[in-house]
Amino acid sequence: MKMTPLDISQRTFQKKMFGLDEAEVLEFLQIVASYTEELIHERNTMREALRDKDLRITEFRERDGVLQSTITTAGNMAEKIRQDA
Numbered sequence: 434m435k436m437t438p439l440d441i442s443q444r445t446f447q448k449k450m451f452g453l454d455e456a457e458v459l460e461f462l463q464i465v466a467s468y469t470e471e472l473i474h475e476r477n478t479m480r481e482a483l484r485d486k487d488l489r490i491t492e493f494r495e496r497d498g499v500l501q502s503t504i505t506t507a508g509n510m511a512e513k514i515r516q517d518a
Contacts, residue, residue, distance in 0.1 A: 438473070442466035 441462055448455070 436469070438466040438470040441469060 444462055446453075446455075446458060
């Protein structure tokens with residue numbers, strides 16, 4: 434079951450005669466909700482950074498392919514020039 438920080442902070446409990454201190458439970462839930470919200474924000478930031486890094490890697494791989502092709506073409510041209518000379 435997925436829970437959001439809002440689900441945690443709005444969670445209510447049944448009251449019993451010798452139950453837990455309601456204020457303490459609510460305070461704890463608020464702390465957990467805040468921490469969960471921070472973790473979600475951090476995760477989303479990391480996902481975006483990862484997406485940016487993946488795009489850059491793809492771009493570098495494309496450039497590498499072009500450079501390899503250029504080097505091969507230059508080598509072939511140099512060999513042809515040697516043969517013609």
